[in-house]
Amino acid sequence: MNGKVHGYGGRMTLGERLYLGEILRGLGITIRHVIRNLLHTGEMPTVQYPEERRAYSERFRGRHRLMKREDGTPRCVACMMCSTACPADCIHIVAEEHSDPAIEKAPASFEIDLLRCVYCGLCEEACPCDAIRMDTGIYDLAADRREKFLVDKEFLLNNTTDGTR
Amino acid sequence: MTDLVLTTFLKMAFILAVIIGLVPVLIWAERKGSAFIQDRTGPNRAGIAGIRLAGLIHPIADVLKLLFKEDVRPAGVHRVLYALAPFLVFFVSLLTYAVIPFGDYLEVGGRRIPLVVADLDVGILYVLAIASLGTYGIVMGGWASNNKYTFLGAVRSTSQMISYEISMGLALMGLLLVSQSLRLTDVVAGQGVLLWGFLPRWGVVIQPLGAILFMTAAFAETNRNPFDLPEGESELVSGYHLEYSSMKFALFFMAEYTNLVVASALIATLYFGGWNLPWLPRAVIEARAGVLLPLLLSAHVAICALAAALYLRRASRERGRFGDGRDREPGLMAGVCVLLGQAGIAALALRPWEIGPAGASLLATALQVGAFVGKVVFFCWFFIWVRWTLPRFRYDQLMHLGWKVMLPLALANLVVTAVVAAFV
Numbered sequence: 001m002n003g004k005v006h007g008y009g010g011r012m013t014l015g016e017r018l019y020l021g022e023i024l025r026g027l028g029i030t031i032r033h034v035i036r037n038l039l040h041t042g043e044m045p046t047v048q049y050p051e052e053r054r055a056y057s058e059r060f061r062g063r064h065r066l067m068k069r070e071d072g073t074p075r076c077v078a079c080m081m082c083s084t085a086c087p088a089d090c091i092h093i094v095a096e097e098h099s100d101p102a103i104e105k106a107p108a109s110f111e112i113d114l115l116r117c118v119y120c121g122l123c124e125e126a127c128p129c130d131a132i133r134m135d136t137g138i139y140d141l142a143a144d145r146r147e148k149f150l151v152d153k154e155f156l157l158n159n160t161t162d163g164t165r
Numbered sequence: 166m167t168d169l170v171l172t173t174f175l176k177m178a179f180i181l182a183v184i185i186g187l188v189p190v191l192i193w194a195e196r197k198g199s200a201f202i203q204d205r206t207g208p209n210r211a212g213i214a215g216i217r218l219a220g221l222i223h224p225i226a227d228v229l230k231l232l233f234k235e236d237v238r239p240a241g242v243h244r245v246l247y248a249l250a251p252f253l254v255f256f257v258s259l260l261t262y263a264v265i266p267f268g269d270y271l272e273v274g275g276r277r278i279p280l281v282v283a284d285l286d287v288g289i290l291y292v293l294a295i296a297s298l299g300t301y302g303i304v305m306g307g308w309a310s311n312n313k314y315t316f317l318g319a320v321r322s323t324s325q326m327i328s329y330e331i332s333m334g335l336a337l338m339g340l341l342l343v344s345q346s347l348r349l350t351d352v353v354a355g356q357g358v359l360l361w362g363f364l365p366r367w368g369v370v371i372q373p374l375g376a377i378l379f380m381t382a383a384f385a386e387t388n389r390n391p392f393d394l395p396e397g398e399s400e401l402v403s404g405y406h407l408e409y410s411s412m413k414f415a416l417f418f419m420a421e422y423t424n425l426v427v428a429s430a431l432i433a434t435l436y437f438g439g440w441n442l443p444w445l446p447r448a449v450i451e452a453r454a455g456v457l458l459p460l461l462l463s464a465h466v467a468i469c470a471l472a473a474a475l476y477l478r479r480a481s482r483e484r485g486r487f488g489d490g491r492d493r494e495p496g497l498m499a500g501v502c503v504l505l506g507q508a509g510i511a512a513l514a515l516r517p518w519e520i521g522p523a524g525a526s527l528l529a530t531a532l533q534v535g536a537f538v539g540k541v542v543f544f545c546w547f548f549i550w551v552r553w554t555l556p557r558f559r560y561d562q563l564m565h566l567g568w569k570v571m572l573p574l575a576l577a578n579l580v581v582t583a584v585v586a587a588f589v
Contacts, residue, residue, distance in 0.1 A: 020377070026554045030202045037201040042482075046206045051487050 056137060061121045063138040064112055066156040067131050074157060075131035078105040082123035082132055090116035091123060110153040114141055176282050180262050183538065188422045189224035191545055196220065198546070199553045215490020216497065228415070236411040239310070246309035251409065251416035254302030258423040260295045264288040265430050266350045268440045268534040269447060272526040280440075280534065281350055288349035289341065292431060293334055296386055299424065300326045303388075303395065303405045306417070310408035318404030321560070322395035325385055328567035329392075333382035335575035339375040339582040340368050340435055353439030357446055365443040368436035374578045376436040378571055383428040385567070388421070390552040394560060429544030433537065437544075440537040447529045454525035457532075458517040462509050469506030473499045 015021050037044060047054050056062075067075045078095035096108035124132050143149055193208070197220055200207025208220030216222070238247065268280030285291050300323055307319025344352045352368075360366040369376040385392040396404030406417040433439060442450070450457060480495035520528065558566065 023551075023555065027550060030550060030554045033204060034198065034201045037204060041206070044204060044206055048206075048209075 056139075058135075060137060060139075061119045061134040062136045063114065063141060064117075064123070064132055064134050064156060065136050066110065066153065067133060068157060074107060074110070074153065075129050076107050076110060077103060077129055077131070078107040078110075079128060081126040081128060085122040085126035087120060087122065088116045088118045090114075090118075107153060110156060112151050112156065114149040114151060115146060172278050173282060176278075176280065180267065180282065181259070183267075184259065184262065184423050184426050187426050187542075187545070188419050189228070190221070191422045191425060191549070192224050192227070192418075193221050194546060195549050195552075196223070198549050202550075202553045212491065212494075215493055217491065217494060231412055231415040234411040236413060239312075239408050241311040242408065243309035243311070246305045247408075248413075250302050250306030250309060251406075251413045251420070252302075253305065254299065254420040255416045255423065257295060257299045257302060258420045258427060260298075261292055261427045262430070264291050264349050265427075265434050266353055266439060267430075267537050268530055271530050272523065279350070280530070284348065284350055286348050289337055289347045289352070289435075292349075293330070293337070296333075297326060297330055299386070302420075306409070307405035310405075312408050314401045314403075315405050315407045318395040318397075318401050318407070321397075321401075322388060322405060325388075325392060325394060325563065325567075328564060329382040329385035329571070332378055332567065332571040332575045333386065335572070335579050336372075336375040336378040336382065337435070339575075339578045340372050340379075342579075342582050342586045343368075343371055349434060349439075353434055353441065356438045357441040359444070365438055365441070367438045367441075367443075372436070372578070372582070374574060375582075376432075378575050378578065379436065380432055381566075381571065383432060384548070384551070385563075387424045387428045387548070389425065389548055391555040391558050392563060393552075393557060394563060397557060399557075425545055425548050426541060429541045429548065430537075432544050433540035437540055439540075440533040442532060442536045445532075447533070450529040450532060451522070451525040454520050454528050455518040458520055458528055459513060462513050462517060466506045466509040466513070469502045469509060473502035473506065476502060 069075055076093075077098075078093050080093055080095075083089075083091040083093055090113040092109070092111045092113075094108045095105045098104065098106040119134070121134055124130075124134050141149070197207040208223040209217060211217065211220070211222040211226040213222060238244075263283040264281065264285050266279070266281035266284075270277040270279050272278075303322045304319045307315040307317075307322070310316075340352070341347065344355045346352060346355070356365065356367050358366050360370060364370055384390075388395050395401075396406070398404075401407070406414055409417060476495045476499035480499060483492070483495065485492055
């Protein structure tokens with residue numbers, strides 16, 4: 001390194017101020033990219049999105065889902081821990097009595113406003129019975145109306161569908 | 166007389182077809198080229214039944230979209246000038262082509278048809294006159310839109326045009342002193358000989374400084390990066406055509422690319438030998454047609470075979486990658502390449518080495534037109550290449566370069582050329 005500074009404050013040499021040589025160098029750089037990308041199109045970093053998807057980490061927080069007990073009823077006991085923890089105030093639970101006397105409560109309705117959600121994951125950390133998880137890996141949420149992003153209990157229990165309703 | 170009218174119309178149709186055909190290809194090259202320069206894949210989605218041609222279908226989709234878009238006319242525009250401007254820009258951009266020779270001559274039935282629409286004896290003056298007319302459309306559009314950004318774009322376009330027109334004209338005068346004719350066919354024919362027996366006497370060889378100045382000025386005249394200040398997005402949103410929509414915008418957009426083709430054709434004609442093939446004058450082509458044609462056909466077959474092999478490799482690599490019509494594309498393209506190659510083999514079976522003098526003349530014409538189109542396409546790519554390499558000039562830098570660097574250099578070039586031309 002001879003300590004010469006390019007750009008701000010640095011003095012350009014005569015060759016650089018003549019501009020043409022530097023233009024040719026720049027053209028050389030760009031054509032190298034073109035040729036490399038022409039010959040190795042498959043090695044470009046671009047992901048052809050709907051067909052190819054980038055692999056995300058196991059810990060990636062995607063759309064929520066509600067877990068079920070072995071008998072098919074929701075694990076949720078409507079304790080409101082998640083909706084209390086939620087910084088975006090996007091979880092709305094209405095509790096009811098559970099038919100099984102051993103279990104105190106169950107959610108009559110469990111709604112998440114996906115447009116309000118900030119995907120922080122505090123709800124799944126707050127949950128005492130591992131009823132809400134964000135491990136679906138679904139991140140491409142799209143709908144043509146805002147109401148469709150207000151997802152209910154049945155939707156969250158049904159883990160097979162992609163996207164919103 | 167009717168012959169003259171007919172051939173003139175045919176030549177005009179050929180030129181129009183080439184330019185209008187080049188526009189979507191150039192838009193594609195611009196998008197794909199910029200993508201590859203920036204390590205992106207570029208357009209590759211739009212397709213007809215899975216046939217995407219590496220994104221070449223995108224311009225068709227773009228045109229359809231623009232055709233069906235609403236033609237919004239903002240409030241407060243000058244109605245007549247607002248409507249007239251895009252047509253004027255597009256019309257003027259095509260006008261220059263009348264004097265550019267795209268080949269030597271075509272021999273049909275013993276008659277020689279010169280391959281230039283209008284062989285004006287003031288060809289270069291005509292080119293300069295029409296080139297400066299192009300600004301009128303931009304100024305009209307920018308002013309009539311009643312918008313400060315379009316107006317600023319138009320003002321920039323004018324001052325830029327005035328500044329660079331001078332250097333352009335002076336650079337051309339150096340070439341005129343050498344070619345000693347304003348007629349473009351003479352300029353091109355003068356470049357068909359060899360200098361010292363091995364260098365083609367192209368304008369760029371005898372006027373290297375003039376060639377650089379002319380090309381730089383051509384970039385400024387076509388409003389292309391590094392001199393695309395009239396549409397500088399960072400400060401003028403999109404410049405003079407900001408208020409235009411639908412096909413009026415499309416006309417401005419197409420005019421940019423037809424201007425590009427015209428500028429490339431001018432550079433090729435004036436400084437890079439026009440339709441001349443280096444070291445292959447017409448007489449040599451005609452005398453050796455029996456060797457050249459089979460060679461060309463063999464090269465065609467070899468290229469087709471190589472392309473087919475590459476497509477087949479891709480077909481086997483990407484089998485079932487998309488799960489729809491797109492998977493068939495490499496196989497289909499390989500089939501097309503095989504068919505083209507077979508056409509070449511069939512032509513070889515017709516004994517092309519026994520080609521007659523009429524065929525030899527035709528081959529020479531085809532090769533020369535091909536050379537011209539090839540040069541034009543190369544310079545079009547050069548414009549695109551430079552656009553995605555260089556950053557935009559600042560306005561004072563543009564003026565500094567135009568008046569304090571290019572003008573003195575062009576004057577010096579003219580004086581030196583004049584002295585040399587007078588004493589040598």
